[in-house]
Amino acid sequence: MTNDISFEEISYDLAYHGSDRALELAIIETIQRLPQEVARFALDQCRFLSVGETSFGTTLPGRIASDWQGSTENMWLLLLAEGMPGDDIHSVVAHEIGHAWLKHDRLSPNVPDDCEIQTANLVRDWGFTGKGANADYCHIDIHQPSSG
Numbered sequence: 001m002t003n004d005i006s007f008e009e010i011s012y013d014l015a016y017h018g019s020d021r022a023l024e025l026a027i028i029e030t031i032q033r034l035p036q037e038v039a040r041f042a043l044d045q046c047r048f049l050s051v052g053e054t055s056f057g058t059t060l061p062g063r064i065a066s067d068w069q070g071s072t073e074n075m076w077l078l079l080l081a082e083g084m085p086g087d088d089i090h091s092v093v094a095h096e097i098g099h100a101w102l103k104h105d106r107l108s109p110n111v112p113d114d115c116e117i118q119t120a121n122l123v124r125d126w127g128f129t130g131k132g133a134n135a136d137y138c139h140i141d142i143h144q145p146s147s148g
């Protein structure tokens, strides 16, 4: 654990919109392992989404990405796969938080070419192992649907 935010406080402050309880727990565990200022960022400025296994898709209102004052400025939506393998889930969650932390707006032409490498290395520096912390893997296809 690399910050002093309690499990209970993270559970309370986390904005997770989905139905995968294992994923929710993994997000909480991931945030517990982040440096303090990044953990606070993840709780205050990130909204975590996943689409349930019984649903083909879910439409969610943009206001879920607003802060407590209703502003969407500097807020991030993190869409996560459900049923991720336990070996990789924490590093993948940390990886998506890393993109938000580094302000990688993939809809902007200004996103750096090496954003995957930057993010994977940051996640490794945070102490995670697995696909989300592996620059070689992230460079190829961490954001593509799993092939198996």
Ligand SMILES: [Zn+2]
Pocket (backbone or CB within 6 Å): 095, 099, 115, 116, 119, 138, 142, 143
């Ligand atoms: Zn990435």
